Amino acid sequence: MVTFVGAGPGAADLITVRGRNLLEKADILIYAGSLVNAEHLKYTKQGCRIYNSANMTLEQVIEVMEAGVAEGLSIVRLHTGDPSIYGAIREQMDLLAEKGIEYSVVPGVSSFCGAAAALKAEFTLPQVSQTVILTRMEGRTPVPEREAISKLAVHQASMAVFLSSSMLDRLCEELMAGGYKTDTPAAIVYKATWEDEKIVHTRVGELAAAARENGIRKTALILVGDFLGGEYDRSKLYDPSFSHEFREGAE
Template sequence: MVTFIGAGPGAVDLITVRGKTLLETADIVIYAGSLVNPGLLDYTKKTCEIFNSAEMTLEQVIAVMERGEREQKSTVRLHTGDPSIYGAIREQMDMLIERGIEYTVVPGVSSFCGAAAALKAEYTLPDVSQTLILTRMEGRTPVPEREEISKLASHKSSMALFLSSSLLEELSRRLVAGGYEANTPAAIVYKATWPDEKIVRTCVGELYTAAKENNINKTALILVGDFLGSEYSRSKLYDPTFSHEFREAVK
């Protein structure tokens, strides 16, 4: 059996209980060495074989999984955050299906959740934004033309941008071209939940400068939107004048 596990955003105690249990009993672990906190490997047993996928091709990863299956071993594929977001797991799963190898997936805490926690922020504030866009700038890897940043920016929703911290000058330009004001609140969260986490609060027009001044050019999440501001409306859910299934409004 192969299990894809979300390692969480960084801190070793933010992996799920299920993920930790499976990691502790795994015979083989293939982890995303460029992003996963290596401290998580301390949970593995002494006899566990460990492979760093940063140094491997897809075919090499699958070959290790195939060998594990032949030897009737349990294999864990440890991905950063939640494996469903920029985890490149679909191609692995399809190749396992072709080979008749069973697999399962254990979700994890994504870095966009870790970043919000670090900022003590809520993405979905009443009368500010009820939508969170998870996206990235195109770099060496393209994005569909319909998802170009300025088009997504036209919604002026809360936005979390992955894999974009080295492209901030162009990112700022496109965000403003799409509809955000240059003074729209923004934040750069470097290595959310890691011991060396760094938070930089800025605005859309100053993203590049703020990152440069703080020597941040990778491993950071960019958050944009008025949810980072101070204006919002009170939630109806706990409003005493609002009735719902579990509570009558105060007359």
């Protein structure tokens, strides 16, 4: 069996209990070495074969999996954050399926959740935003035209922009072209939940300058939206006058 496991956003103790249990029992571990915290390797058992996929191609990763399955070994493919978000797992799963190899997926805490926790922020606030957009700038990996930042920005929703901290001048232009005001609150969260985490509070129009001033060029998540501001309406769920299945509201 091959199991894709989300390692969480950075801190080694933010992996799920199920993920840690599988990691401890794995005979083979293939981990994304350029992104996953190496602290996780301490939890592998003696004799576990460890492969750093940063130095491997897709085909080489599958070869290791296929050979391990042929030996009847337990294989963990450890991805950063949650495997379903920019994890490139679909291509791996499809090749395993073609070879008749069983696999499963264990979710993880995504970095956009880790960043919100670091900021002590809530993405969804009444009368501010009820939608979270997870996206990225176009780089070497193309982005469908209909998903250009400027088009997504029209919604004025809470936005988390991945894999784009080296393109902040362009990102600022796209965000403002779509309708975000220059003074819309924004934040740059470098290595959320890692020991060297760094948080920079700024505004949309100052994103690029703020990143340069703080020496941030990669491994950062960009959060944008009025959810980072101070105004919002109180939740109806805990309003004293609001009745629901579990509580009768006061008149």
